[in-house]
Amino acid sequence: MMAAKFKGKRLPIPYPLTPERKALQKQLENRQWIEDNWEELFGKYAGRIVLVKDKKIVEVTGTYDDMSKIIREKGYNLDEVCVLGFPPAGSKLTVVWPEMLPPKAREILERKAYVWLEHLK
Amino acid sequence: MSYPEEVVKLMKDRFPFRDLRERLAFCDDAGMLIRNTDEITRQEISALSYMVAREKDPLHPGLLEENIKGWPGWRFAHNTFDTREKLSLACGTTLDRVYVELTAKMWTGVPPIEVGTGPCKELKFTGDEVDLTMIPVMLSGEFDSTPHFLSNLLNNRDPETGWQNLANRRIHLKGKNRGVIDLVPGQQDSVIFMKYAMMGKPMPCITMNGVEPLTYICCALKAPAGFAELEFWGAVTGRPLEVVASETHKEIYTPSHAEIVLEGDVHPWEREMEGPFSEYMGYYCPLAVRIVNRITTVTMREDPIYYQFYFGVTPSEGDAIGNFVSELAAFKDLRDKLGPLVTAVRALDYGVGMIIQVDKNVIKGIPGIHKHTAPLARITMGPAWNHVAWIVDTDTNIWDDRDILRAMCHKMMGDKDIDFIRYSADSRLHPAARWEFPEDDTLCCFTIMDCTEPPPPHDMWYRRGQALPPRAALEEMEKKYPNIYKKK
Numbered sequence: 001m002m003a004a005k006f007k008g009k010r011l012p013i014p015y016p017l018t019p020e021r022k023a024l025q026k027q028l029e030n031r032q033w034i035e036d037n038w039e040e041l042f043g044k045y046a047g048r049i050v051l052v053k054d055k056k057i058v059e060v061t062g063t064y065d066d067m068s069k070i071i072r073e074k075g076y077n078l079d080e081v082c083v084l085g086f087p088p089a090g091s092k093l094t095v096v097w098p099e100m101l102p103p104k105a106r107e108i109l110e111r112k113a114y115v116w117l118e119h120l121k
Numbered sequence: 122m123s124y125p126e127e128v129v130k131l132m133k134d135r136f137p138f139r140d141l142r143e144r145l146a147f148c149d150d151a152g153m154l155i156r157n158t159d160e161i162t163r164q165e166i167s168a169l170s171y172m173v174a175r176e177k178d179p180l181h182p183g184l185l186e187e188n189i190k191g192w193p194g195w196r197f198a199h200n201t202f203d204t205r206e207k208l209s210l211a212c213g214t215t216l217d218r219v220y221v222e223l224t225a226k227m228w229t230g231v232p233p234i235e236v237g238t239g240p241c242k243e244l245k246f247t248g249d250e251v252d253l254t255m256i257p258v259m260l261s262g263e264f265d266s267t268p269h270f271l272s273n274l275l276n277n278r279d280p281e282t283g284w285q286n287l288a289n290r291r292i293h294l295k296g297k298n299r300g301v302i303d304l305v306p307g308q309q310d311s312v313i314f315m316k317y318a319m320m321g322k323p324m325p326c327i328t329m330n331g332v333e334p335l336t337y338i339c340c341a342l343k344a345p346a347g348f349a350e351l352e353f354w355g356a357v358t359g360r361p362l363e364v365v366a367s368e369t370h371k372e373i374y375t376p377s378h379a380e381i382v383l384e385g386d387v388h389p390w391e392r393e394m395e396g397p398f399s400e401y402m403g404y405y406c407p408l409a410v411r412i413v414n415r416i417t418t419v420t421m422r423e424d425p426i427y428y429q430f431y432f433g434v435t436p437s438e439g440d441a442i443g444n445f446v447s448e449l450a451a452f453k454d455l456r457d458k459l460g461p462l463v464t465a466v467r468a469l470d471y472g473v474g475m476i477i478q479v480d481k482n483v484i485k486g487i488p489g490i491h492k493h494t495a496p497l498a499r500i501t502m503g504p505a506w507n508h509v510a511w512i513v514d515t516d517t518n519i520w521d522d523r524d525i526l527r528a529m530c531h532k533m534m535g536d537k538d539i540d541f542i543r544y545s546a547d548s549r550l551h552p553a554a555r556w557e558f559p560e561d562d563t564l565c566c567f568t569i570m571d572c573t574e575p576p577p578p579h580d581m582w583y584r585r586g587q588a589l590p591p592r593a594a595l596e597e598m599e600k601k602y603p604n605i606y607k608k609k
Contacts, residue, residue, distance in 0.1 A: 015255040020162075020191020024254045024268070028296055031267050035394055049264075064264050064405070071263075078164055079191075083264045085397055087407060 023080035030055060030082035047088035053081045123603065124206070124215055127151075128180065136213040137335065137358035140240075140378030141198065141426060144211065144333040148183060148201050155182045162190045163259040163268070170199045170431035174438055179206035185426070192257040196426045202334040203430075203438035208445045211334035212357060220465065223357065224453040228348050231355025233362040239377025241329070242365065246419040251298045253416065256381065258294055261432045262399030268294045269398055271439065272430045273328040273383070274340045275302065277313050278373050280320065285373060286310055287340035287350045289442075291432075292328060293395045298416045301395040302326075302387065303409075305505065309346055314412065318389035325370035326387045326414055331380025331428045336362075337442060343450040343501060351376070368418050380425045385416040399433030400550050401440070401471040401506075435470050447472035451498040463494055465519045472502040474509045476525060481514035481574055488576050492540065495569040506548045508565045514573040516587055528572040538571040 015021075033055040034041060041050070041057070049067045051059035053076070061067045067083060070076075128151045138144040148154035161169075166186055173184065183201030202208050209219040246252070258268040270292040278285045288310045292300035304311040317324035339353045351374070354362045364374035369384045391413040397405035430439035447468040455463040455477070465478040475498055479491040495510035511525065513532075518524040533539070547554065547565030554565065589595065 015252075016193060018191040018193070021254050023191075025297075027267055028254070028294065032296070038394075068263060078260065078263065079162075082266050084266045084408075085264070085405070 020079060023077060026054070026080045027082050030080075031084075034082065034084055042086055045086045047086060049083065049085045051076065051081055051083050124180070124210075128153075128210070129215060132210050132213065137360065138211070138333040139363075140376075141331050141333050141380060141428060142378075145185060145198060145201065145426070151180075153180055153182050153207070154185060154201065156185045156187055158187050160188045160190050161186050163257055164263075166197055166199065166429075167259050167261055167431060170429075170438065171433070173200040174203050174431065174436045174441070179204040183207075189257050192255075194424065195257050196424070197257055197259075198331075198426050198428050199431070200438055202337075203436075203441045205441065205445055208334060208338065208442065212338065213335075220449060220452050223449055224456060226353070226356045227342075227449075227453050228344060228353065229356045230349065230352025231359070231361050232349075233351045233355065233364040233374065235374065236363045236365060236377050239363065239365045240422050241375065241377055241379040241382050242368075242420045243423045244421050245368065247368075247417065251416055251419050253294055253297060253300070253383075253419075257427055259429055262397075262405060264405060265398050266396070270294065270300065270328070270330065270429070271432055272337070272428050273330050274332065274337065275310055276327040276329065276373055276375060277310055277324055278370075279313050280316050280322070282347065283372075284347050285349050285351070286313060289337065289341045290328070291398065292414060293398070293411075295393060295413070298385075299393075300383075300414045300416070301393050301411045302414050303395060303398075303411055307505070312346075314387065317387075321389060323386040323388045325367075325373060326385055327367050327370065327373050327375055328383045328414070329375045329379040329381065330383075331422075331426055332376050332378070334442075336376060338446060338449075341442060341446040343446070343503075368420060381419070381421040381427065383414075383416050384418040384420070385414050387412050387414050391415075401432065401435075401443070402473065402550055402552055403434040403470075404550075404552055406550050440471055443471035444468035447475070447502045451475065451477075451501045454501045455494055455498055458497060459490070459494060462490060464515055466498060467519045468502060472507050474511075475499075475502055475507060476511045476513060476519055478513050478515060478517065478519040479573060481516065484514070484573060485576070491573060492569060492571060496542065496567070499567065504546045506551075507567075508545075508547055508551065509568045509570075511570045511572050516574060517572070525572075529570070532572045532574055533570055540569045540571075542567040542569075 030052040034052060045060060049061045049064055050057045051067060059067065059070050061070065131147060131151050135143065135147045138147060145154060169184060173181065183203065184199055186197040189195050189197055202211055206216050209216040212219055212223060214222050258270055260268050261271065273290065273292055275288050275290040276285065286309050288308065291303050295301050304314055314324050335357060336354055339350045342350065342353065344350055344353065351362050351364065363377045365377045367373045367375060367384050375382050392410045393413050394408050395411040396408045400406040430442065431437045432439040448466045452466045455466065462479050462483045463477060464480050467476040469475065477494045477498060479494060484491050491512050495512060498510065499507045513519060513525065513528045517528040543566050544564045545567045551565060
């Protein structure tokens, strides 16, 4: 009885691909692009905050607060961009269970995030 | 906190809640739910969740968002169990009784019963149909680089013993059919993952979203290894939980009334970057390389309700549930080991800080015994992040911040009442970690502050005593004007 109050309408299948969902998919692609080009981007932007839109870096700041200001001023849609703070050069970052990585996986990771793994050598 | 009588009566009539919907119906009828039909974006839900958690009334309404921009047909519930008072109601009791009642049932269990099918299997997506972007997962913080599932319960099974373990884990959305899971090394689910990794096999991994809060509490509790959390649900409610076998891994069971179930595997060697994410200490966590969950099947209800906690700067719904389960587990352990010395435990900020209330009469019998409570509670609460403890006595109301501050002002002397355990475990997320010495950045200084009444002769009756108004008059006035004193 009570649960009936929370019944809704059956949704169309597949779920509609709305502009907001497309934007989210773009955001995921931007993130993937950063990771695919990690080495090159890290070399340029270590220690900086970047905003990626359409697989391009369009804004660079030194702090999250500055980036927040730019996002508000220029009206970026947070659903379709990706913001990422690159670690400072030489910083030690976490790799979960590095000892479990086989040589091949480690090689791939080192290509992507070579600085992160320096402390493991 | 005194609950309105009608709310307690309604809770007793309805408990146990079989699923999230029954719980939401209860909240609705008890005046603890607002249905929001205004169009709202996922960022705005995050902001609302942050704001609602700051409401003073502990039984303030949670929200059911019914019009999410870009996700037609979906509903999104949040803040329906963001205080201890609401969480106690979810356990079928009230805050003044919940710690004693629940710890008395630890760790007993009523095994779940398997049913053939359930509402969680009304819709099924497999293979290319799987697209996690169809779920309105929100960004908690402005700069979480992509959204995270934050109230998913991760379900895995020990390959050696068959023990099914559950835990609340975040999953970073990374693509249509994959996410990155933050497993904490040393915790039960990561130990199970390591067993699969050593065998070179992928770990079956089922995560579910949208269950009633008692299931969240049971799964988040720090139960002993080998104890199936779903059985504790049965112990609290007195009836078995209905579960169904997963589609892809028949040996793993999920509550049949879950709103959304994600089924997949975690490959032993695959890693991807995770973060930044709004972490419990109120700042973004750094990037990390973590394990990848590949989703092969999604099942859900026809009209799903997605549930998500806000994380980040506290107070938040994630903080409330983290504190509550830490308090329950620590209270159980301390009472088991130290008996009536410990009268209450309060966790702060996901258990990073804790306040332990001890019986001052017991301390008089064994001076100094109360200091042993802090390291003991730390083991239960989480040695990897807890780093400060205040010990107060029964003259201090542990739930009243003003009382706690008063105890710190008047019952603590820096040179004799503060103890340290230097170079003990901590998280590298700690903002006060020793960043200047990179080799030490995961070590902390565990601090214990003794804010109990000083030992004799301080408390000789003719010299000291709590300065309160005449007690008979105070009791009379409390009865006559209950809302003046208790409305804090």
